[in-house]
Amino acid sequence: MDGFLNLPVILQALVATCFTWLITALGALPALFFNKIDKNVLNCMLGFAAGVMVAASFFSLLSPAIALSEEMESLPWIAATSGFLTGGLFLKLTDVLLMKLKVSRHLNQSKRRTTLLILSITVHNIPEGLAIGVAFGAVAAGITGATIVGAIMLAIGIGIQNFPEGTAVAVPLMHEGVPKGKAFFFGQLSGAVEPVAGVLGVLLVGLIRPVLPYALAFAAGAMIYVVIDALIPGGSDGHGHVDGKLTLGAMIGFAVMMGLDVALG
Numbered sequence: 001m002d003g004f005l006n007l008p009v010i011l012q013a014l015v016a017t018c019f020t021w022l023i024t025a026l027g028a029l030p031a032l033f034f035n036k037i038d039k040n041v042l043n044c045m046l047g048f049a050a051g052v053m054v055a056a057s058f059f060s061l062l063s064p065a066i067a068l069s070e071e072m073e074s075l076p077w078i079a080a081t082s083g084f085l086t087g088g089l090f091l092k093l094t095d096v097l098l099m100k101l102k103v104s105r106h107l108n109q110s111k112r113r114t115t116l117l118i119l120s121i122t123v124h125n126i127p128e129g130l131a132i133g134v135a136f137g138a139v140a141a142g143i144t145g146a147t148i149v150g151a152i153m154l155a156i157g158i159g160i161q162n163f164p165e166g167t168a169v170a171v172p173l174m175h176e177g178v179p180k181g182k183a184f185f186f187g188q189l190s191g192a193v194e195p196v197a198g199v200l201g202v203l204l205v206g207l208i209r210p211v212l213p214y215a216l217a218f219a220a221g222a223m224i225y226v227v228i229d230a231l232i233p234g235g236s237d238g239h240g241h242v243d244g245k246l247t248l249g250a251m252i253g254f255a256v257m258m259g260l261d262v263a264l265g
Contacts (some may be wrong), residue, residue, distance in 0.1 A: 001243045005148065008025070008137050008210070009137060009139070009140040009202055010202050010203070012136050013132060013133045013136040013137070013198040013199055013202045014161070014195055014198060014199055014222070016132050016136065016151070016152070016198065017129050017132050017133070017155070017194040017195040017198030017199075019155060019156075019159050019189070019193060020128070020129070020155060020158050020159040020162050020194050021158065021162075021191040021192055021195060022159075022167040022191075023159040023162045023163050023166070023191075023193050024125075024162040024163070024165060024188055024190060024191025024194075025184075025187070025188035025191065026163060026166065026181070026194075027117075027162060027164055027165060027167045027168075027170075027187070028039060028166035028167065028169060028170040028184045028187025028188045029184065030167060030171065031170035031171065031173070031174055031180050031184040031187060032131060032180055032184050033180075033185040034174065034179070036181060037138050038102025040245050042174075042175055043173075043246040043249065044172070044225025044245045044248060044249035044252075045167070045171040045249060046171065046172055046175060046246055046249065046252060047245065047246035047247060047248060047250035047251075048164070048167070048171075048250065048252055048253035048254075049167065049168035049171060049172055049249075049253060049255075049257070050169070050170075050227045050246070050247040050249075050250045050253060051249065051250035051251060051252060051253025051254035051256075051257065052164045052165060052167075052168045052253040052254070052256065052257045053120075053165075053168055053223045053224070053226065053227050053253075054223075054224065054227055054250070054254055054255075055253070055254045055255075055257030055258045055261065056124065056161065056165065056223065056252075056257050057219075057220040057221075057223045057224050057263075058220070059257065059258055059262065060128070060158075060161055060218050060257075060260035060261055061078055061124065061127070061216045061217065061220035061223075062084065062140055062216070062217055062220045064131070064213075065079055065083060065212075065213040065214070065216035065217040065220070066079075066080050066105065066213070066214055067082050068209075068212055068213045068216070070254075072210065072213075074083035076213075079213035079214050079217055080213070080217045081217075082214065082217070083213065083214040083215070083216065083218040083220070084217045084218070084220050084221035084224075085221060085223065086214075086217075086221060087123070087217065087218035087219060087221025087222040087224075087225070088121075088221040088222065088224065088225040089219060089221075090218070090221075091116060091119070091120060091221075091222045091225040091226065091229075092121075092225065094115075094116065094119065094130070095116060095229070095260065096162060099128075103201065107255040114173055114176045114178065115173075116138050116174055116225075116226050116229065117169060117226055118186050118189075118190060118216060119174075119222070119231025120219075120222040120223050120226040121165060121168065121169050122189075122190045122193055122222070123218070123219050123222045123223075124165075124219040124220075124222065124223050125162075125190055125191055125193050125194050125219075126193050126197045126215065126219065127163075127197070127198075127212060127215035127216045127218070127219050128158050128162075128194060128219075129193060129194035129195065129196065129197025129198045129200075129201065130197045130198070130200065130201040130208055130212060130215060131154065131157060131158070131201065131212060132154055132155050132194070132198045132201065132210075133149070133197060133198035133199060133201020133202040133203075133205070133243075134201040134205050134209050134212060135150065135151035135154050135155075135201075136148075136151045136198075136201075136202055136207055137201060137202040137203075137205030138151075138205055138209075139151055140202070141205055141206070144240075157260075157261075161257065161259055161261060162191055164253065164256060164257060164260075165190070165191075166187045166188060166190070166191065167187070167221050168185075168253075169182045169186060169187040170184055170186070170187030171183075173186055173187070175214040176182070181184075187248035199256070218223050
Protein backbone atom coordinates (compact mmCIF):
# COMPACT_ATOMS: atom_id res chain seq x y z
CA MET A 1 0.00 0.00 0.00
CA ASP A 2 2.84 2.40 0.86
CA GLY A 3 4.35 1.82 -2.57
CA PHE A 4 1.03 2.71 -4.20
CA LEU A 5 0.65 5.87 -2.10
CA ASN A 6 4.14 7.01 -3.12
CA LEU A 7 3.39 6.76 -6.84
CA PRO A 8 2.74 9.90 -8.89
CA VAL A 9 -0.99 10.64 -9.04
CA ILE A 10 -1.23 9.71 -12.73
CA LEU A 11 0.20 6.26 -12.00
CA GLN A 12 -2.15 5.87 -9.03
CA ALA A 13 -5.12 6.50 -11.29
CA LEU A 14 -3.68 4.21 -13.97
CA VAL A 15 -3.19 1.32 -11.51
CA ALA A 16 -6.67 1.84 -10.06
CA THR A 17 -8.37 1.82 -13.46
CA CYS A 18 -6.32 -1.16 -14.67
CA PHE A 19 -7.75 -2.96 -11.64
CA THR A 20 -11.30 -2.12 -12.75
CA TRP A 21 -10.45 -3.32 -16.27
CA LEU A 22 -9.11 -6.60 -14.87
CA ILE A 23 -12.34 -7.21 -12.95
CA THR A 24 -14.34 -6.56 -16.13
CA ALA A 25 -12.22 -9.21 -17.87
CA LEU A 26 -12.86 -11.68 -15.03
CA GLY A 27 -16.58 -11.07 -15.44
CA ALA A 28 -16.32 -11.96 -19.13
CA LEU A 29 -14.47 -15.23 -18.43
CA PRO A 30 -17.60 -17.45 -18.42
CA ALA A 31 -17.76 -16.93 -22.18
CA LEU A 32 -14.62 -19.06 -22.55
CA PHE A 33 -16.11 -22.09 -20.82
CA PHE A 34 -19.30 -22.59 -22.82
CA ASN A 35 -19.49 -23.81 -26.39
CA LYS A 36 -23.25 -23.54 -26.43
CA ILE A 37 -25.72 -22.30 -23.82
CA ASP A 38 -29.13 -23.88 -23.29
CA LYS A 39 -31.93 -21.52 -24.34
CA ASN A 40 -33.47 -21.47 -20.86
CA VAL A 41 -30.11 -20.70 -19.25
CA LEU A 42 -29.41 -18.14 -21.95
CA ASN A 43 -32.67 -16.30 -21.30
CA CYS A 44 -31.86 -16.21 -17.58
CA MET A 45 -28.44 -14.75 -18.39
CA LEU A 46 -29.87 -12.23 -20.86
CA GLY A 47 -32.29 -11.16 -18.16
CA PHE A 48 -29.43 -10.97 -15.66
CA ALA A 49 -27.51 -8.71 -18.07
CA ALA A 50 -30.57 -6.48 -18.47
CA GLY A 51 -31.09 -6.27 -14.71
CA VAL A 52 -27.43 -5.41 -14.14
CA MET A 53 -27.57 -2.65 -16.75
CA VAL A 54 -30.79 -1.13 -15.39
CA ALA A 55 -29.43 -1.12 -11.82
CA ALA A 56 -26.07 0.25 -12.94
CA SER A 57 -27.83 2.99 -14.88
CA PHE A 58 -29.43 4.32 -11.73
CA PHE A 59 -27.17 3.41 -8.82
CA SER A 60 -23.79 3.79 -10.60
CA LEU A 61 -24.64 6.60 -13.00
CA LEU A 62 -27.81 8.64 -12.48
CA SER A 63 -27.64 8.77 -8.67
CA PRO A 64 -23.98 9.95 -8.65
CA ALA A 65 -24.81 12.43 -11.42
CA ILE A 66 -27.57 13.95 -9.27
CA ALA A 67 -25.33 14.00 -6.18
CA LEU A 68 -22.49 15.71 -8.07
CA SER A 69 -24.87 18.31 -9.47
CA GLU A 70 -26.11 19.08 -5.96
CA GLU A 71 -22.52 19.42 -4.72
CA MET A 72 -21.86 21.94 -7.48
CA GLU A 73 -25.03 23.81 -6.47
CA SER A 74 -26.71 23.40 -9.84
CA LEU A 75 -30.20 22.08 -10.55
CA PRO A 76 -29.67 18.29 -10.31
CA TRP A 77 -32.48 17.36 -12.66
CA ILE A 78 -30.97 19.29 -15.57
CA ALA A 79 -27.80 17.18 -15.85
CA ALA A 80 -29.62 13.92 -15.13
CA THR A 81 -32.47 14.50 -17.58
CA SER A 82 -30.56 16.10 -20.44
CA GLY A 83 -27.65 13.68 -20.18
CA PHE A 84 -29.96 10.65 -20.00
CA LEU A 85 -32.03 11.66 -23.04
CA THR A 86 -28.92 12.60 -25.02
CA GLY A 87 -27.40 9.18 -24.29
CA GLY A 88 -30.50 7.41 -25.58
CA LEU A 89 -30.63 9.68 -28.63
CA PHE A 90 -26.96 9.00 -29.35
CA LEU A 91 -27.59 5.25 -29.43
CA LYS A 92 -30.70 5.74 -31.56
CA LEU A 93 -28.81 7.82 -34.10
CA THR A 94 -25.99 5.28 -34.07
CA ASP A 95 -28.56 2.55 -34.69
CA VAL A 96 -30.08 4.47 -37.62
CA LEU A 97 -26.63 5.15 -39.07
CA LEU A 98 -25.69 1.47 -38.84
CA MET A 99 -28.90 0.48 -40.59
CA LYS A 100 -28.29 3.00 -43.38
CA LEU A 101 -24.65 2.07 -43.90
CA LYS A 102 -25.25 -1.68 -43.49
CA VAL A 103 -21.46 -2.06 -43.54
CA SER A 104 -21.29 -3.28 -47.13
CA ARG A 105 -24.59 -5.15 -46.64
CA HIS A 106 -23.11 -7.46 -44.00
CA LEU A 107 -24.73 -5.82 -40.97
CA ASN A 108 -27.75 -7.96 -40.08
CA GLN A 109 -30.07 -7.49 -37.11
CA SER A 110 -27.86 -9.64 -34.91
CA LYS A 111 -24.70 -7.64 -35.63
CA ARG A 112 -26.59 -4.39 -35.12
CA ARG A 113 -27.63 -5.44 -31.60
CA THR A 114 -24.11 -6.67 -30.88
CA THR A 115 -22.60 -3.34 -31.93
CA LEU A 116 -25.04 -1.35 -29.81
CA LEU A 117 -24.41 -3.54 -26.76
CA ILE A 118 -20.63 -3.17 -26.93
CA LEU A 119 -20.94 0.56 -27.56
CA SER A 120 -23.31 1.15 -24.63
CA ILE A 121 -21.15 -0.67 -22.06
CA THR A 122 -18.03 1.07 -23.38
CA VAL A 123 -19.75 4.47 -23.15
CA HIS A 124 -20.76 3.53 -19.59
CA ASN A 125 -17.15 2.78 -18.61
CA ILE A 126 -15.77 6.11 -19.85
CA PRO A 127 -17.37 8.32 -17.14
CA GLU A 128 -16.54 5.68 -14.51
CA GLY A 129 -12.87 5.89 -15.50
CA LEU A 130 -13.10 9.68 -15.50
CA ALA A 131 -14.63 9.59 -12.02
CA ILE A 132 -11.72 7.54 -10.67
CA GLY A 133 -9.18 9.85 -12.30
CA VAL A 134 -10.97 12.94 -10.98
CA ALA A 135 -11.03 11.41 -7.49
CA PHE A 136 -7.25 10.90 -7.45
CA GLY A 137 -6.60 14.22 -9.19
CA ALA A 138 -8.77 16.04 -6.64
CA VAL A 139 -6.61 14.66 -3.82
CA ALA A 140 -3.44 15.88 -5.54
CA ALA A 141 -5.04 19.27 -6.18
CA GLY A 142 -6.02 19.62 -2.52
CA ILE A 143 -9.76 19.94 -3.21
CA THR A 144 -11.76 20.07 0.02
CA GLY A 145 -13.27 16.73 1.00
CA ALA A 146 -11.11 14.68 -1.39
CA THR A 147 -9.13 11.90 0.30
CA ILE A 148 -6.89 9.13 -0.99
CA VAL A 149 -8.94 6.56 0.95
CA GLY A 150 -12.09 7.80 -0.77
CA ALA A 151 -10.43 7.56 -4.19
CA ILE A 152 -9.22 4.01 -3.52
CA MET A 153 -12.64 2.90 -2.25
CA LEU A 154 -14.27 4.40 -5.34
CA ALA A 155 -11.94 2.37 -7.57
CA ILE A 156 -12.60 -0.82 -5.59
CA GLY A 157 -16.36 -0.23 -5.70
CA ILE A 158 -16.41 0.42 -9.45
CA GLY A 159 -14.13 -2.56 -10.02
CA ILE A 160 -16.41 -4.99 -8.18
CA GLN A 161 -19.43 -3.57 -10.00
CA ASN A 162 -17.64 -4.21 -13.30
CA PHE A 163 -17.62 -7.97 -12.76
CA PRO A 164 -21.27 -8.58 -13.69
CA GLU A 165 -20.93 -5.97 -16.45
CA GLY A 166 -18.26 -8.08 -18.15
CA THR A 167 -20.75 -10.96 -18.08
CA ALA A 168 -23.48 -8.61 -19.35
CA VAL A 169 -21.47 -8.06 -22.54
CA ALA A 170 -20.00 -11.52 -23.15
CA VAL A 171 -23.13 -13.64 -22.71
CA PRO A 172 -25.43 -11.67 -25.03
CA LEU A 173 -22.67 -11.71 -27.64
CA MET A 174 -22.64 -15.51 -27.45
CA HIS A 175 -26.42 -15.41 -27.90
CA GLU A 176 -25.87 -13.54 -31.15
CA GLY A 177 -23.55 -16.28 -32.40
CA VAL A 178 -20.23 -14.60 -31.65
CA PRO A 179 -17.50 -17.22 -31.01
CA LYS A 180 -16.63 -17.62 -27.32
CA GLY A 181 -13.11 -16.22 -27.76
CA LYS A 182 -14.43 -13.09 -29.43
CA ALA A 183 -17.23 -12.79 -26.85
CA PHE A 184 -14.61 -12.77 -24.08
CA PHE A 185 -12.41 -10.34 -26.01
CA PHE A 186 -15.19 -7.80 -26.50
CA GLY A 187 -16.41 -8.33 -22.94
CA GLN A 188 -13.06 -7.36 -21.46
CA LEU A 189 -12.43 -4.72 -24.12
CA SER A 190 -15.43 -2.74 -22.87
CA GLY A 191 -13.39 -2.04 -19.71
CA ALA A 192 -10.21 -1.09 -21.57
CA VAL A 193 -11.36 2.52 -21.89
CA GLU A 194 -11.23 3.04 -18.11
CA PRO A 195 -7.41 3.40 -17.80
CA VAL A 196 -7.40 5.94 -20.64
CA ALA A 197 -10.30 7.86 -19.11
CA GLY A 198 -8.71 7.65 -15.66
CA VAL A 199 -5.49 9.31 -16.79
CA LEU A 200 -7.52 11.93 -18.66
CA GLY A 201 -9.51 12.59 -15.49
CA VAL A 202 -6.33 13.30 -13.54
CA LEU A 203 -4.89 15.60 -16.19
CA LEU A 204 -8.10 17.57 -16.68
CA VAL A 205 -9.67 17.32 -13.23
CA GLY A 206 -10.68 20.99 -13.15
CA LEU A 207 -12.33 20.85 -16.57
CA ILE A 208 -13.93 17.41 -16.43
CA ARG A 209 -15.53 17.57 -12.97
CA PRO A 210 -18.25 20.08 -14.03
CA VAL A 211 -19.32 17.94 -17.00
CA LEU A 212 -19.06 14.61 -15.16
CA PRO A 213 -22.76 14.59 -14.11
CA TYR A 214 -23.77 14.95 -17.77
CA ALA A 215 -21.35 12.19 -18.82
CA LEU A 216 -22.68 9.81 -16.16
CA ALA A 217 -26.30 10.46 -17.14
CA PHE A 218 -25.40 10.15 -20.85
CA ALA A 219 -24.02 6.66 -20.21
CA ALA A 220 -27.17 5.72 -18.27
CA GLY A 221 -29.39 6.72 -21.19
CA ALA A 222 -27.28 4.69 -23.60
CA MET A 223 -27.51 1.59 -21.41
CA ILE A 224 -31.27 1.80 -20.92
CA TYR A 225 -31.72 2.18 -24.67
CA VAL A 226 -29.87 -1.09 -25.28
CA VAL A 227 -31.79 -2.94 -22.56
CA ILE A 228 -35.11 -1.99 -24.16
CA ASP A 229 -34.00 -2.30 -27.78
CA ALA A 230 -31.76 -5.38 -27.70
CA LEU A 231 -31.67 -7.44 -24.51
CA ILE A 232 -35.38 -7.75 -23.69
CA PRO A 233 -36.46 -8.49 -27.31
CA GLY A 234 -33.63 -11.05 -27.45
CA GLY A 235 -35.46 -13.10 -24.83
CA SER A 236 -38.95 -12.85 -26.30
CA ASP A 237 -40.83 -15.77 -27.81
CA GLY A 238 -41.48 -13.97 -31.09
CA HIS A 239 -45.12 -13.26 -30.20
CA GLY A 240 -44.60 -10.20 -28.04
CA HIS A 241 -44.17 -12.16 -24.80
CA VAL A 242 -41.02 -12.09 -22.70
CA ASP A 243 -39.80 -15.45 -21.41
CA GLY A 244 -40.41 -15.81 -17.67
CA LYS A 245 -36.82 -16.92 -17.16
CA LEU A 246 -35.62 -13.64 -18.63
CA THR A 247 -37.83 -11.78 -16.16
CA LEU A 248 -36.44 -13.82 -13.28
CA GLY A 249 -32.88 -13.23 -14.47
CA ALA A 250 -33.54 -9.50 -14.72
CA MET A 251 -34.81 -9.40 -11.13
CA ILE A 252 -31.74 -11.28 -9.90
CA GLY A 253 -29.35 -9.12 -11.97
CA PHE A 254 -30.94 -5.93 -10.68
CA ALA A 255 -30.77 -7.17 -7.07
CA VAL A 256 -27.11 -8.19 -7.38
CA MET A 257 -26.05 -4.88 -8.93
CA MET A 258 -28.15 -2.85 -6.49
CA GLY A 259 -26.68 -4.77 -3.56
CA LEU A 260 -23.12 -4.17 -4.76
CA ASP A 261 -23.72 -0.47 -5.36
CA VAL A 262 -25.43 0.16 -2.03
CA ALA A 263 -22.99 -1.96 -0.02
CA LEU A 264 -19.95 -0.35 -1.62
CA GLY A 265 -21.38 3.14 -1.44
